[in-house]
Amino acid sequence: MAILIVLSFALPIVHLTNADSILTSATFLFSVIYGFEISVVIGNFSALKTALAIETAGLTTIYKLADILGGESFRKIGENLENYILMAIDVPLADHLKTDPEFFKIFEPLKEISEVNGAQREQALQYLNEAIYYVPQSRNQVAEVAPRFVDNSVWVMLGFLATILVMVLFIGRDADLFSQLTAAVFSATVIGALMLLDEIDSNRIREAHLEYEMFNNTLKAIGKPGYYPEFAIKSGIINNPVRPYRVGIFPNPSSLDGRKIEVVN
Numbered sequence: 001m002a003i004l005i006v007l008s009f010a011l012p013i014v015h016l017t018n019a020d021s022i023l024t025s026a027t028f029l030f031s032v033i034y035g036f037e038i039s040v041v042i043g044n045f046s047a048l049k050t051a052l053a054i055e056t057a058g059l060t061t062i063y064k065l066a067d068i069l070g071g072e073s074f075r076k077i078g079e080n081l082e083n084y085i086l087m088a089i090d091v092p093l094a095d096h097l098k099t100d101p102e103f104f105k106i107f108e109p110l111k112e113i114s115e116v117n118g119a120q121r122e123q124a125l126q127y128l129n130e131a132i133y134y135v136p137q138s139r140n141q142v143a144e145v146a147p148r149f150v151d152n153s154v155w156v157m158l159g160f161l162a163t164i165l166v167m168v169l170f171i172g173r174d175a176d177l178f179s180q181l182t183a184a185v186f187s188a189t190v191i192g193a194l195m196l197l198d199e200i201d202s203n204r205i206r207e208a209h210l211e212y213e214m215f216n217n218t219l220k221a222i223g224k225p226g227y228y229p230e231f232a233i234k235s236g237i238i239n240n241p242v243r244p245y246r247v248g249i250f251p252n253p254s255s256l257d258g259r260k261i262e263v264v265n
Contacts, residue, residue: 019172022164030161034193037150041201044145048203051141052210056218058135059085062106063222068124076109078222086227089215090248090256093146093203096139103139107132150201162190208237
């Protein structure tokens with residue numbers, strides 16, 4: 001903002017004969033394209049939060065139902081569920097379905113259960129089998145809405161129109177203080193709008209919560225310590241996590257293979 005104000009006072013003033021028509025046309029086109037894109041992006045972001053809430057709540061429910069079954073089945077389901085959550089934290093939300101093997105492994109111990117004793121245990125087993133159908137729906141929705149929606153061609157159009165808007169605002173401003181400040185403020189608004197669109201479209205606006213904290217809340221709900229990949233802490237996405245917590249260390253930052261987990265007390 002400060003840079004734009006300095007430029008507004010420093011750049012020469014040029015009076016264009018058709019500045020108003022150019023500004024009107026560029027503003028109309030920018031608002032139409034931007035309005036459509038931001039509405040879809042906000043809708044995707046809202047759907048992403050809802051789908052993650054459903055999935056993480058479902059995971060907690062699965063753990064609690066498995067606890068009713070007890071025995072070796074509960075131990076295996078709990079272990080597989082925790083492994084899945086760790087993998088879901090490591091993998092970006094845009095690639096959420098890459099965790100399918102870990103997710104469906106949660107339910108493999110159910111194949112070994114031929115019968116259960118007691119009405120409560122039988123009902124728990126029934127709900128666990130239903131979870132195989134319902135929870136993947138939320139996972140599919142996460143995979144659908146998490147990736148970027150705004151493609152490169154749209155960014156080129158928005159960038160071109162935004163450049164025209166800023167140039168006309170600066171070149172066509174008057175010499176008085178109000179006009180110069182207005183040109184700087186409006187230009188900052190245009191640039192800020194594009195930055196906001198990028199933040200929401202990439203899910204960076206609440207990256208720490210969506211990518212890490214929601215699944216970590218599930219870990220806490222099932223009595224397990226938190227977990228964060230080392231790259232999330234080093235990049236500053238995660239700051240001062242609650243101790244004790246676990247850190248996933250990867251020998252090759254570009255790959256999720258060979259993960260080692262260390263406990264920070």
